[in-house]
Structure formats: structure tokens, C-alpha cells
Amino acid sequence: MQQVLGVAIGIALVCLLLSIIASHVQEVGAAFTARRAASLEVAIHGMLQDPDLLAKFYGHPLIQNISFSPLKLPVFGRKAQKTPRPTYISSKLFSRVLATIIQEARDVTVAATQPAPPAPQPEIAVAVAAEVAAVVVAKVPDTDAGKAAAVAKEHLPPAPTFAQLIAALPDGNPLKQRLRTLVLGIEHDAAACNLAVEEWYDGTMDRVNGLYKRDTQWILLGLGLVLAIVCNANLFSVTSTLWRSQAARDEVASVAQMYACPPEKACTPDDIASYTAARQSVENDLKSLPIGYQLSNAKPYWDFVLHGNPKDQKMDVGAHLSWLAGDWSYKLFGWFLTAIAVSLGAPFWFDMLNKVINLRLNGAQPAKADKQKTH
Structure with missing residues (x-):
């Protein structure tokens, strides 16, 4: 034995x-070729299925904040990496950035479909300002800042639902069809929609890690x-x-x-x-x-x-x-x-x-x- x-x-x-x-x-080679970042980018591109959305996703400030390339200078004839990519993105960050870029696309679509506003007239602007001031003075006491904030919040337009964000995507877009399937039945629950997107991302990352x-x-x-x-x-x-x-x-x-x-003890110069x-x-x-x-x-x-x-x-x-x-x-x-x-x-x-x-x-x-x- x-x-x-x-x-x-x-x-x-x-x-x-x-x-x-x-x-x-292997790790040195993976860092030199940015293999982890490339695998992550390929996976996200497969999820979004849109080069424009992919560029906006990686151009988002939150993604740029975690993007780092150890090879910012030419090494052994290799060109410096101009657009560094992150090697890891959390599911929560992916969901937030995705919702942000879709909402930006929706805002652009809405602005393009609505007619241009008429030229402002000073008389009307003054009248509207006076009316708004009268309403604020009448309904909000000067000594209660909390009521002022509550009234202002009530008069704000409601945030778009996830279904409205998805509807802003072009027809026939694979991402639009996937998101509709993910949030089917929970379109009006923002937390549930975000959770569904995070689970979708985690499942994709599991397959990417296996590959x-x-x-x-x-x-x-x-x-x-x-x-x-x-x-x-x-x-x-x-x-x-x-x-x-x-x-x-x-x-x-x-x-x-x-x-x-x-x-158990660490190495000291005397132990060399x-x-x-x-x-x-x-x-x-x-x-x-x-x-x-x-x-x-x-x-x-x-x-x-x-x-x-x-x-x-x-x-x-x-x-x-x-x-x-x-x-x-x-x-x-x-x-x-x-x-x-x-x-x-x-x-x-x-x-x-x-x-x-x-x-x-x-x-x-x-x-x-x-x-x-x-x-």
C-alpha cells in the first residue's frame, strides 16, 4: 500500500x-490577447444582436469605468488596444445599462415622431409662469418643503414601463422578441423585469464560462x-x-x-x-x-x-x-x-x-x- x-x-x-x-x-497569453474580454463581448453581441446597441452598451460610462487594458502600449509589435473591454460585468450592471440604452433609443424615436414645437411667445410664457407660480403659492406653504416635493413629484410624468421600452425597438429586432418573451406577463413590474433580464444574462454567462x-x-x-x-x-x-x-x-x-x-509564517529577508x-x-x-x-x-x-x-x-x-x-x-x-x-x-x-x-x-x-x- x-x-x-x-x-x-x-x-x-x-x-x-x-x-x-x-x-x-496560459494566463499570460490570455491577458496578452484579451481572451476573456473577447469572449464576453461575443456573448453580449449574441444577446443584443445589434452592432449599434453593442457599441452604445460598451460606450456607456458605467461600462467604460470598469474597462481596463493592461496593454495600453505596443508590446512586441502588437498594437495598443484603443478600446479596452471589461473582463467581467455583473448581471445587475448589465440590466441597468441595457434598460438605459433602450430608453435612450425610445427617447430618440419619440422625438423624431413628434412634430416640432412652435416658436415660444413671450406673452404666453409669462402668463404660464404666473399661473404656475400662483398654483405653487396657493397649494404649497413656504414652511413645508416636504409637501412641495410631494406636489412636484405628483406633477412629474410617469416613468415608461418595460413594455414601452421594448416597443421602442425596431420591429423584427431579435432583441425585441427575446425581451418580450422574457417579460411576458410581468411587463408592468419593473423589479420582476430586471430580475428576468439578470437571470437571462447569468444563464448566458454560465454557457460562456463553460466554453x-x-x-x-x-x-x-x-x-x-x-x-x-x-x-x-x-x-x-x-x-x-x-x-x-x-x-x-x-x-x-x-x-x-x-x-x-x-x-505558516511569511518569508522574511533573514530566511533567504x-x-x-x-x-x-x-x-x-x-x-x-x-x-x-x-x-x-x-x-x-x-x-x-x-x-x-x-x-x-x-x-x-x-x-x-x-x-x-x-x-x-x-x-x-x-x-x-x-x-x-x-x-x-x-x-x-x-x-x-x-x-x-x-x-x-x-x-x-x-x-x-x-x-x-x-x-
């Missing part, structure tokens, strides 16, 4: 280290394959070495315990020497695993690749592995298995490492004693 747990700890540690490297590279995670796994799979080849990380070879060598299992287990159970020594110790312990190449022995391999080896002799490329013409399928399959493991992500392997270490430290549960037979 301890042998199996030692092998599992070694595999989890190797996959965790490679997954951390791949995850960091983003799937694409991220494919990217991690490619990065894992590159790391497996560059680092010569073959899970078959690692498993074989750990299974045969008790010393390798013990060394990897000690390293894994240090990695999975970090010290001790941490450097610990890092060198970890590097020396990991040398027992068949990972990496030795450049001094690489020439025979490249001679075999370029010119072939008619005698089919073994060629030492690493400290623990030998290359044969028939070993290519073994190596490639091992690298691909490593890539699949890396695509699972660093959080998966970190949890797995902690579980296996706890199981190894606690040991197997003792067998329960047989119950005494009653006569």
Missing part, C-alpha cells in the same frame, strides 16, 4: 509542477505536450522509476510534504539563505526522477535523427533513459499522457496531492474486530 501511495505522490507532484507552469503561461474552460483545457493540453517534450516528462518512465526505487519514493514524498504543507538551501535540496531530490535531458549525451541522439543508426544501438540521451528506434511510440504516448494530466489543471493536482499525502501520513484504517457471537 505504501508503495502505491508513494508512486501516486510522485505522479501528482510532477503533474502539479507542470500544471502550474502551463497555467501561468472558456473547454478552450482553456485545449490550450493546457497543447502547453502540456510542449512541456512534456521539452522537459522529457514521461509519466511511464516516472512511474517505473518510482515503483522500483524506494529511495526515490521517499525523496519525492518529503518534497511533496514541503510543497503541500507550506510554513534557508529557503535557498531548501530549494537546492528540492532540486537535488528531484534529480532521482527521469525528467530532463543531459546535453552532454545529446549528440548521439541527433546523429541518429539526422543520419540514422543502422546497428540499432542504444543512445544515452538522459541520465536514466535510453533511446531506441522502437522507443518512439513509448515516448510519444508517455508525453501525450503527461499532456492530458496537465490539462486537468493545477487545482486538481493540488487537491489530489493533499489527499494522497494525508492518506499516507494517517495510514490505512485498522480492521474492525469481529463481533462476538451471541449464543
Whole structure:
């Protein structure tokens, strides 16, 4: 049992280290290409189905306030991002901004359909002002500001309902049909309409997050394959070495315990020497695993690749592995298995490492004693 747990700890540690490297590279690439912001913009465009509304949505001050691009300057020949996009928009903010831009479109439509007002006449304006002043003085005492506010509020025109806002959209607009379906039966309840729009947005974001995670796994799979080849990380070879060598299992287990159970106190400048020594110790312990190449022995391999080896002799490329013409399928399959493991992500392997270490430290549960037979 301890042998199996030692092998599992070694595999989890190797996959965790490679997954951390791949995850960091993936995050840097996602920030460089603004992949999260692009995915969000594509999703919102699919919801609105109108380029003009999309431009107004992203041009809204509340959206611009949360838009930030870390690449405001040209980097490696890449043009600076002129119109930064946010990587996250809450459902409440989406609902408010959407209602605002629809209301603005309604105001424009109403203003275009109504005839132009006549030119103002000073006599009429003075008469109207006098009449309004008389009404205010008669109904609102000077000492009661609250009644003045109440009267002013009563004389304000009512806010347009959600149904009126939707009606302002052009006929045949996909957004108009979707919103009508969402608020069917609750058109006159503003809170319920906003909640329906928020739930629609949350459901869309759930699907977008699922697609983003799937694409991220494919990217991690490619990065894992590159790391497996560059680092010569073959899970078959690692498993074989750990299974045969008790010393390798013990060394990897000690390293894994240090990695999975970090010290509680923070690092201080006085601890740099001790941490450097610990890092060198970890590097020396990991040398027992068949990972990496030795450049001094690489020439025979490249001679075999370029010119072939008619005698089919073994060629030492690493400290623990030998290359044969028939070993290519073994190596490639091992690298691909490593890539699949890396695509699972660093959080998966970190949890797995902690579980296996706890199981190894606690040991197997003792067998329960047989119950005494009653006569």
C-alpha cells in the first residue's frame, strides 16, 4: 500500500509542477490577447444582436469605468488596444445599462415622431409662469418643503414601463422578441423585469464560462505536450522509476510534504539563505526522477535523427533513459499522457496531492474486530 501511495505522490507532484507552469503561461497569453474580454463581448453581441446597441452598451460610462487594458502600449509589435473591454460585468450592471440604452433609443424615436414645437411667445410664457407660480403659492406653504416635493413629484410624468421600452425597438429586432418573451406577463413590474433580464444574462454567462474552460483545457493540453517534450516528462518512465526505487519514493514524498504543507509564517529577508538551501535540496531530490535531458549525451541522439543508426544501438540521451528506434511510440504516448494530466489543471493536482499525502501520513484504517457471537 505504501508503495502505491508513494508512486501516486510522485505522479501528482510532477503533474502539479507542470500544471502550474502551463497555467501561468496560459494566463499570460490570455491577458496578452484579451481572451476573456473577447469572449464576453461575443456573448453580449449574441444577446443584443445589434452592432449599434453593442457599441452604445460598451460606450456607456458605467461600462467604460470598469474597462481596463493592461496593454495600453505596443508590446512586441502588437498594437495598443484603443478600446479596452471589461473582463467581467455583473448581471445587475448589465440590466441597468441595457434598460438605459433602450430608453435612450425610445427617447430618440419619440422625438423624431413628434412634430416640432412652435416658436415660444413671450406673452404666453409669462402668463404660464404666473399661473404656475400662483398654483405653487396657493397649494404649497413656504414652511413645508416636504409637501412641495410631494406636489412636484405628483406633477412629474410617469416613468415608461418595460413594455414601452421594448416597443421602442425596431420591429423584427431579435432583441425585441427575446425581451418580450422574457417579460411576458410581468411587463408592468419593473423589479420582476430586471430580475428576468439578470437571470437571462447569468444563464448566458454560465454557457460562456463553460466554453472558456473547454478552450482553456485545449490550450493546457497543447502547453502540456510542449512541456512534456521539452522537459522529457514521461509519466511511464516516472512511474517505473518510482515503483522500483524506494529511495526515490521517499525523496519525492518529503518534497511533496514541503510543497503541500507550506510554513505558516511569511518569508522574511533573514530566511533567504534557508529557503535557498531548501530549494537546492528540492532540486537535488528531484534529480532521482527521469525528467530532463543531459546535453552532454545529446549528440548521439541527433546523429541518429539526422543520419540514422543502422546497428540499432542504444543512445544515452538522459541520465536514466535510453533511446531506441522502437522507443518512439513509448515516448510519444508517455508525453501525450503527461499532456492530458496537465490539462486537468493545477487545482486538481493540488487537491489530489493533499489527499494522497494525508492518506499516507494517517495510514490505512485498522480492521474492525469481529463481533462476538451471541449464543
